[in-house]
Amino acid sequence: MGQDAFEITINTAKMLVIFLLMVQLVPVLVWIERRGSAFIQSRLGPNRVGPLGLTQLLADAVKFLQKEEFLPEHGQGLIFYAAPVMALIPAALAFASIPLSAPIHINPFLWNGHKFGPYDFEFQSFHFGVGIVYVLGVSSLGAYSLLMAGWGSSNKFSLMGALRASAQTISYELALGLSLVGAIMVFGTFDFSQMIQFQSQPLTSLLGVHMSIPAMNWGIFYQPLGALLYFASTFAETNRLPFDLPEAEGELVAGYHTEYGGLKMLMFYIGEYGHMMVGSALMVTFYFGGYLIPGLTVAQVHSHLATWLHLGANPAAIVTALALHVVFFIKVFFFLWVFVWVRWTLPRFRYDQLMDLGWKTMLPWALANVLLTAGWMLFKGMH
Amino acid sequence: MDLTTILFLVLAFLIITFSAAVVILPNPIYAALSLAVTMISLGFMYFLLQAYFIAGVQLIVYAGAVMVLFVMVLMLFDLRKEIAAFSGSKFSSLLKILCGLFFTGAIIIAIRQGVIALSVSAGEPTPAEQIEMVKNLALRLFTQYVLAFEALGVLLLVVAVGVVAVARSRGGTHAHHN
Numbered sequence: 021m022g023q024d025a026f027e028i029t030i031n032t033a034k035m036l037v038i039f040l041l042m043v044q045l046v047p048v049l050v051w052i053e054r055r056g057s058a059f060i061q062s063r064l065g066p067n068r069v070g071p072l073g074l075t076q077l078l079a080d081a082v083k084f085l086q087k088e089e090f091l092p093e094h095g096q097g098l099i100f101y102a103a104p105v106m107a108l109i110p111a112a113l114a115f116a117s118i119p120l121s122a123p124i125h126i127n128p129f130l131w132n133g134h135k136f137g138p139y140d141f142e143f144q145s146f147h148f149g150v151g152i153v154y155v156l157g158v159s160s161l162g163a164y165s166l167l168m169a170g171w172g173s174s175n176k177f178s179l180m181g182a183l184r185a186s187a188q189t190i191s192y193e194l195a196l197g198l199s200l201v202g203a204i205m206v207f208g209t210f211d212f213s214q215m216i217q218f219q220s221q222p223l224t225s226l227l228g229v230h231m232s233i234p235a236m237n238w239g240i241f242y243q244p245l246g247a248l249l250y251f252a253s254t255f256a257e258t259n260r261l262p263f264d265l266p267e268a269e270g271e272l273v274a275g276y277h278t279e280y281g282g283l284k285m286l287m288f289y290i291g292e293y294g295h296m297m298v299g300s301a302l303m304v305t306f307y308f309g310g311y312l313i314p315g316l317t318v319a320q321v322h323s324h325l326a327t328w329l330h331l332g333a334n335p336a337a338i339v340t341a342l343a344l345h346v347v348f349f350i351k352v353f354f355f356l357w358v359f360v361w362v363r364w365t366l367p368r369f370r371y372d373q374l375m376d377l378g379w380k381t382m383l384p385w386a387l388a389n390v391l392l393t394a395g396w397m398l399f400k401g402m403h
Numbered sequence: 404m405d406l407t408t409i410l411f412l413v414l415a416f417l418i419i420t421f422s423a424a425v426v427i428l429p430n431p432i433y434a435a436l437s438l439a440v441t442m443i444s445l446g447f448m449y450f451l452l453q454a455y456f457i458a459g460v461q462l463i464v465y466a467g468a469v470m471v472l473f474v475m476v477l478m479l480f481d482l483r484k485e486i487a488a489f490s491g492s493k494f495s496s497l498l499k500i501l502c503g504l505f506f507t508g509a510i511i512i513a514i515r516q517g518v519i520a521l522s523v524s525a526g527e528p529t530p531a532e533q534i535e536m537v538k539n540l541a542l543r544l545f546t547q548y549v550l551a552f553e554a555l556g557v558l559l560l561v562v563a564v565g566v567v568a569v570a571r572s573r574g575g576t577h578a579h580h581n
Contacts, residue, residue: 099436149533150455157446157462164439164466167473171432179477186474190467197463210456210537211530 026136035116035145042115046293047077049356056360087282092174095279099172104280104287106165111294113158116145118301119212121311121345122318124337142213143311143341151212152204152302156197159257159298163189165291166259166266166276173279181275184371185259185266191378192256192263198386199249202393203306206242215239216310220317236314239307245389247307249382251355254299256378258292261363265371300355304348311348318344410451417444435473442469453528456537 051066051074058065066073091097121143128138148154163186170182207215223236240247256263267275277288304310313321321343326336369377417440424437442465449458528536544552 096432099432147530148455149528149530150459150537153456153459153463157459157466160463160466161443163470164473167470167477168436171477183474183477186470190470193463193467209534211534213530214534 024136027139027141030139030141034141034143038116038120038145039112042112042294042297043290045297046290047081049293049296050080050289051077052353052357053360053363056357057364060361060364081286084282084286089282092279094174096172096174099168100279101172101284103165103169103172104284104291106168107162107288107291108294110159110162110165111291111298114155114298115294115301117148117151117154117212118298118305119144119147119216119310120301120348121341123213124341126334126337129334143345144212147213148211150210152200152210155298155302156193156200159295160189160193162291162295165288169276169280169288173276175279177272177274177278178276181266181268181272181278185276188256188259188263188265188374188378191375192253192382195249195378195382195386196253196257198383198390199246199253200302200306201386202246202389203239203243205390205393205397206239212305212310215305216312219309220312233315234320235309235312235317238309238314243307243389243393245385246393247303249386249389250306251299251303251358253378253382254296254303255359255362256374258295258299258359260292260296260359262366262369263374264363264368265374268368270368296356296359297352300352300359301348303355304351308351311344313344313347407451411448414444414448414451417441418448431476432473435469435476438472439466439469442466455533456540 054076055065055067055073057063066076069076069079091100119142123143124139124141126139126141129136166185166189167182170178170180170185173179203215204210207218209215209218219237219239220235221237222232222234223238223241224230224232226241255261259266265275266272267277269275272278277285280288312318316324318340322336322340325331325339325343326333329336329339331339421437421440421444425434425441428434428437443462446458446461446465449455449461
C-alpha cells in the first residue's frame, strides 16, 4: 500500500475515488444515451429538468429509490438479490486496474515540520503486471450475474435471456481475447503502463511514408484488424445492440432483468455501462495511445504546463496528470459515443446470425490476425 | 496478524466452505454456484500467493467452464425429480462417508510425506518482475515443454470434435434440408 501514512492515505482515497468515478459516470452516460438517441431520431429527448435536461438523472435516481421492493412468487431469494450486486463488482474491479492518466512523481517536500517523499503515485487503483489477463479474467465473471438473474427470477423470459447471454459471452470472449493477442505480441507485455510506454515513442513510418511524430506510436497503426475485431466483440460482451439478444425487448420483454425494478435494475445498468467503460478504456489503452496527446510527450506536457502556469515541479506533475486524465476521458467518451451511435443505427441480429458471426467470421479473422502479426514481426525482426 | 494472513484465512474459509457445499447441497444449481465461488476464491488465493498470471488464467478458464456447467444443469436436469434422486439411501450414504474418509487419509499422508515450500519470495514482485515471470513461463512452455503442451492441445481438440459429433444438430436453424 505504501511506505508511510501519507502514501497509504492517498492510495486508499484513490481506490474510493476511482470507484465513485465509474459509478458517477453512469448517469452522465444515460443522459448521453437518451439525448443521443433523441438527436439521431430527430427528437428532443429529456430537456425539461434542469439545463439541457441534466438533472433528469437526479430525478430518476429519486424515482428508483421510491420503487416497490419485491421478490417474484417462485423466485430464489438469495440468487435473485445477489445477481445485481454481481453485475456491479466485475466492472468495478476491472476498471480499477486501468491507468487513467500519467503517474504522478512527487519530489520530497516539507509539511508540518515533517519531510515527506519522494513518491510515485499511479493514476489507477492497483497495478498488476499481468494487467490485461486480470481484466479479462475479472470481467468474464460478469456473465454470472445474468445467469443468476435469469434463474433467480423464476421467469421464462428471464431464463431465456440468461441462456442467450451465457452462450453469447462464452462465444465472443474467444474472439475478444484472440483479437487482443496481436496487440500483446507487438507490445511484448501484458502491462498497461508498458503498453503506453511503447506507444509514447515517436511514430517513424506509416505505410512506407517516413515521418516523426512524438507520442504517436499507437497500436492502431500496427493492429487495425485487431482493433476492429476487438471493438466489435466488445458490443457482444456488453450485450449492446446489435448484439443485445439477452434483453431483446421485442422477444423477451426485457430478458434477464424482466423481474427487476428500482435500484436493483439500476445496478444492472451500472454494470452494463461499467463494462462499456472498461471496453472503451481498453480500446483507448491498446490502440489509441491511452492518455497520450499526439505530438507531445508526457515530459513536454509537464514542462509546458510548468512554464505557462508558473508552477513548481510537484504542482505541475499533478496538473499534468489531471490534464492527461481529461485527454484519456475525451478518447474514452468518443468510443462510448460510438456505442450509443451504433445502438440507434443498426438493427438487431438474429440469434443464429450472431453465433455464425462469432464462430465462423470473427474467430478465424482473429486467428489470422495473430498469424499475420507473428509473420510480420518475424520479418521485421522485432523482439 | 497482518493483512495477508487475514486475507488468507478468509479465502481459505471460503474455499473450504464452498467446496464442501458443492458436495453437500442437494440443489444442483446451488452446487454449481458454490463451485463458481470456490474457483473464484482459488483465483484470488493465487493473487495472494503472487502468482498473478495463474490467477488471471484461473479466473478466465474456470469462470467460463463452470458457467457451461451451470447452463448444463439448467437445461438438462429436471430439477424436481433430480433433487429427490440426489439424496441417496443409507448404503450410498455409507459409501460416500467411506470415500470421504479415504480421501482425507490420502491427503494427510500426502501432506506428511511431501515437501511443501511455504515461503514464497521476499517482498511483493514489482509489475516489471511479474512480466519477467510470465515471459519465463512462456519460454519454458514453448521450448522445454512444447511436446506436452501441444499434446494437451491435441487432446482438447479431440474432445471438442467428439462433443460436436455427439451433439450434432439434427434440427433447428442449422439443419441441412436434404
